[in-house]
Amino acid sequence: MICATFQLLYVVPLLPLLLFYIHGKRKQLRIKQWQKSLNLAEHAQFFQRLYQHENGFILSQQARKKRDAIDYVYGEITFLSFLALLSLTKPDENTVFYDLGCGIGKAVLACAMVFPIRKSVGVEILPELYFSACKQAKKLASIKNYAEQTKKIEFILGDFLKVNLDEATIIFINSTALFNPTWKTLCARLEYLPHLTTVITTSKALPSKLF
Known part of the structure; x- marks a missing residue:
């Protein structure tokens, strides 16, 4: 009498795994090509140097002691993530970029450093953050490779519900801390801006x- 023991083996299909691997590699390659086409490695180094001693969160906390409101809660961008998002809009020489509630100016400077835009503007209501943003722009202007780009940068000290936004073609809003009625009023304003596309x-x- 012969007894045989059989073991059931589950074989994972190799083709789906291979396709997943290839897809991941292609995605990595596209990201590297995008970063290289915009020279982002070099831009990122200068950007980090500009802001290495500037803490927008601390400045915001100090500023809000004088005029605290939930709409003034601070938030800021990370360099590569923001540029990846902005790249989808294909900024060009006709682009007028506005950051509403620009803080210490990170998005405004990043936009002007990397893309051939016509203008990059930040609007900030807290003086401490506004003056910090202006200081970073001045530091950027002292770097030879960015002297021309800095001429396209402007910061406005004021309320974005009242500042003239008519020239804006692209507007960025870090809207996490914006609530009604501020959010509702701002959204209504955007619908009537003549050149706004994004x-x-x-x-x-x-x-x-409309958007």
Whole structure:
């Protein structure tokens, strides 16, 4: 009498795994090509040097002691993630970029450093953050490779619900801490801007059918 023991083996299909691996490699290659085409490695080094001793969160905390409101809660961008998002809008020589609530100016400077835009503007209501942003722009202007780009940068000390935004073609809003009525009023304003084609927001979608 012969007894045989059989063991059931589950074989993972190799083709789906191979396709997943190839897809991942292609994605990595596209990211590297994108970064190289915009010279992002070099830009990132200068950007980090500009802001290495500047802490927007601490400045914001100090500023909000004088005029605290939930709409003034601070947030800021990371260099590569923001540029990846902005790249989708294909900024060019006709682009007028506005950052509403620009803090210490990171998005405004990043945009001007990397893309051939016409203008990059930040609007900030807290003086401490506004003056910090202006200081970073002045430091950028002292770097030879960025002297021309810095001429396209402007910072406005004021309320973005009242500042003239008519020239803006792209608007960025770090909207996580914006609530009604501020958010509702701002969204209504955006619908009437004559040259605006793109609005980039974080956390919230615009309650508008125009964008």
